[in-house]
Amino acid sequence: MAKRTKGSKRIAGRGERVAVVKTFKMFVGGAFVRSESGHTLPCTDASGAHVANVARASRKDLRDAVGAARGALGGWSKRSAFNRGQIAFRIAEMLEDRRSMVEARLVDVVGLDPDDAAAEVSSAVDRAFWYAGWCDKFAQVLGGVNPVASPYFDFTLPEPVGVVFAAPSRRSPLVGLVTAIACAIAAGNTCIVVVEPKHALVAVDFAEVLATSDVPGGVVNVLTGHRDELVPHVGSHYGIDGVAWYGAADAAFATLERLAADSVKRVHRLDDRGAASWRREHGKSLAWLERHVEWKTAWHPIGT
Amino acid sequence: MDPETAAETAEAGHANGRATPSRESVRQLLFGDRWDYAPAPESTAHVRWAKRYGHFIDGAFVDGTDHFASINPATEEVVARFATADRKVVNRAVAAARRAYEKRWQPLSGAERGTFLYRIGRIIQERARELAILESIDNGKPIRESRDVDVPLVAAHFLYYAGWADKLDCAFPGAKVRSLGVAGQVIPWNFPLLMAAWKIAPALAAGNTVVLKPAETSPLTAMRLAEIFDEAGLPPGVVNIVNGAGDTGAMLVAHKDVDKVAFTGSTEVGKSIQRALAGSGKRLTLELGGKGANIVFDDAPIDQAVEGIVSGIFFNQGHVCCAGSRLLVQESIVDTVIEKLLDRIATLRVGDPLDKNTDVGAIHSRVQLDKIEELVQSGVDEGARMHRPACRLPDRGFFFAPTVFTDVAQSHRIAQEEIFGPVLSVLTFRTPEEAIAKANNTPYGLSAGIWSDKGSKLFKIAGALKAGVVWGNTYNQFDPASPFGGYRESGFGREGGLHGLLPYLEVR
Structure with missing residues (x-):
């Protein structure tokens, strides 16, 4: 078998084809973009060998992503739940279809053995599929009619929080990322994720899945870079309504929470676990989806 | 009449709290100064409390x-x-x-915990009047509200959650x-x-x-x-x-x-x-906090809407985080709504919280009164038009007459800041889209009201408002079974x- 055209093989061996290598760009507003800053971070494989350079998201990149996410929010949240579900299911379809590419990346770059890589992708597809199904169901399970003691029809429905920033798992290369995105967008939010160099190439592959899944531009924005570097900007940006921080370090998270108070952001610190745990059940949770909703209670008199 | 308490309004016809005589379209109840209400004080004789706690x-x-x-x-x-x-x-x-x-x-088991909550709810019901009187004395709210709203809801809240204590496993299936x-x-x-x-x-x-x-x-x-x-x-x-x-x-x-x-x-x-x-x-x-928008469309039942506007902003002296403190009225009906509203406000009785006829009690504290006065002054200074019915305020205590501002711009402090008092800012709009944009144009998002006889419009507007509680053709309703936030x-x-x-x- 010919050597995989992984990013690091810029110079092929004698007699081999000189591969055209991919530039791993970020995914913002439905387009693949480089960092406005021009900065990149080296991405290495499990052995430490250089594989590719990924964009190092700057404050301006974050702001662009927030702009894109906010612009997409009205359209995404107002779509029918059925239609959101159709698009979310399509993500699972496209990931399944492109699994060989993603599996190869998990083996070559992240360093998983092939069985693990296959399990990781299968689980990620299943996770996307699981959350997709919630799109047109969670409102019934989480909301309801309130039996008030007066002649009013009173009901409570979940609505999206708005623009959600997620820092996905550092331990689960794909399932953690898919979970972070899926539970935000299933609830009708638009989201921004930042993925660190270790898993950045997998994330960019997944962004390509998103780009071909009829997900409207701006609904999911994938940045690559250092998440702790973006903490001050995420915390203080008034265009971000909710934050889901998976496996936060204490100091960075405290800073984030302190800054988030200025705009009364909803900040959630969610458990990170080992990749195997993510593959099984971790993150498959209606309670996580619930963290990305607001409750609206509406009253109307009953009479003639 | 004492100039301090005379009606303050730019409209000449509103002196003495009576509506302009020329407005023949609106039938009015002319109470004005024809007679006074006899005092109807709630007896406090049986209520005791300590001097020090x-x-x-x-x-x-x-x-x-x-x-x-x-x-x-x-x-x-x-x-x-x-x-x-x-x-x-x-x-x-x-x-x-x-x-x-x-x-x-x-x-303890959930059932045991629930039983304690149930007992508490029952005792509150038994001692309801005493609690209502103490609440009105210490807070300044009218006894009519503490007796008929606050205390019954307090008891109901304990009774409601008493029933959850042994059903937590069923609350969130799975x-x-x-x-x-x-x-x-x-x-x-x-x-x-x-x-x-x-x-x-x-x-x-x-x-x-x-x-x-x-x-x-x-x-x-x-x-x-x-x-x-x-x-x-x-x-x-x-x-x-x-x-x-x-x-x-x-x-x-x-x-x-x-x-x-x-x-x-x-x-x-x-x-x-x-x-x-x-x-x-x-x-x-x-x-x-909040700066709730109460939106009145031209197809609203106007008399009911006026009642809702009044309860939205003058309930509990406007000391309500979800108060409907911004009235958004569709332009085509604004004159009628304001006329009816000012007539209605002229009948509000401001005074002794312990009087059973009182509609608007005392402002809770000197600090709060100062804050209200400061913001009202800013409304005048920024060019909004102030309307106030004639009402005699007691000589002692902290009181503030119900106040309505018209010609309010979105940039005015009285349209942006939470006043937390009996002060209503009136803005207008032409289209539903404009109403939504104006309603959402604050950093807050607690409550909103919508008045319209058209169901499809109610649902559309309710969905577009960034507010945790939306009241359609009503305002300031609360119930222990109804999530609020x-x-x-x-x-x-x-x-x-x-x-x-x-x-x-x-x-x-």
Whole structure:
């Protein structure tokens, strides 16, 4: 078998084809973009060998992503739940279809053995599929009619929080990322994720899945870079309504929470676990989806 | 008539609180100064309270130091003096709550916990009138409201959550739930008993224990509630109440052995609590300020809408976080709505909170009155037009006549800032889209009202408003079964209903 055209093989061996290598760009507003800053971070494989350079998201990149996410929010949240579900299911379809590419990346770059890589992708597809199904169901399970003691029809429905920033798992290369995105967008939010160099190439592959899944531009924005570097900007940006921080370090998270108070952001610190745990059940949770909703209670008199 | 109390309005016809005679389209009830209402004071003879209070810790009323006075805002007389809890007292209260959590409250079954809540609810019903009178004395709200709204809702809240205590496993199917531990709760002065009930009942039902800090200007009824807990046989330490001002509250919420913090109050203080708790791992819910939009469309039932506008902004002197303080009226009907509104306001009786005929009671404190006056002055200075009915305000006490501003621009402070008083700002709109944009044009997102006879319009607007509670063809309705809370800078978390359990449980 010919050597995989992984990013690091810029110079092929004698007699081999000189591969055209991919530039791993970020995914913002439905387009693949480089960092406005021009900065990149080296991405290495499990052995430490250089594989590719990924964009190092700057404050301006974050702001662009927030702009894109906010612009997409009205359209995404107002779509029918059925239609959101159709698009979310399509993500699972496209990931399944492109699994060989993603599996190869998990083996070559992240360093998983092939069985693990296959399990990781299968689980990620299943996770996307699981959350997709919630799109047109969670409102019934989480909301309801309130039996008030007066002649009013009173009901409570979940609505999206708005623009959600997620820092996905550092331990689960794909399932953690898919979970972070899926539970935000299933609830009708638009989201921004930042993925660190270790898993950045997998994330960019997944962004390509998103780009071909009829997900409207701006609904999911994938940045690559250092998440702790973006903490001050995420915390203080008034265009971000909710934050889901998976496996936060204490100091960075405290800073984030302190800054988030200025705009009364909803900040959630969610458990990170080992990749195997993510593959099984971790993150498959209606309670996580619930963290990305607001409750609206509406009253109307009953009479003639 | 005293010029101080005469109607203040730019419209000449409104002097003496009567509508312009030329307006033949509107039929009016001309009360004006034709007669006075005979006083109908609620008897306070049977209600006793102490001159000094300390704190309620570990099931006992304990003495304290550094007493401050709580004032009856209608008379400016001292109601009682209350101790200030310092760090040592807060430590004792939290330690008592922790012990009670581990040794007394957790070991009980849900059914047993529920029975205690049920007992509390029943005793509140039995002692309802006494509680209502004390609430009106210490807070300044009309007895009609404390008797008919606050206290019945307080009892109902305990009774409602009593029934949840043994059904937590069914509350969130498929999930495992667990109590959090000790809840530190800080409540405001506008609904002293009701806020205590909103905080304590779900916390206890979910299996937590509580340290509550009432507002320093309205602490009386919380101490009466403590007596009721005692009477109900609630195990010592399950609810502890510490008195004091902001410093005490800050110590409580930052206490390292408090697992969950719940705060109702201003957005400013809420933000400072969120900041202070950063990195602590404590669970937090905030119920903060608002600048509720009450939207009246041209197809609304106008007479009903006028009633809703009045209850939206003048209920509890406008000391309501979800008050409909911004009236958005469709341009084509604005003249009619304002006419009817001013006529209706002219019939409001402002005065003695303990008089059963009083509609608008006393402004809660001198500080609040000053704040209202300052913001009203800013409205005048910024060019809005002020309307005020003729009403004789009592000589003593803190009172403020119902006030309506027209010609208000969105940039005016009275359209942006929470006044927390009986002051309504009227803005207009032409299209539903404009109404939505204006309604959402604040950092808040607590409440909104919509008045229209068209169902499809109600649903569309209700969906587009960034508000946690939306009232369609009604306003200021509350029920223990109905989740209440805000979007955006009005806070997070819900109180009431099934959703009101979430802040007090770990759901996995």
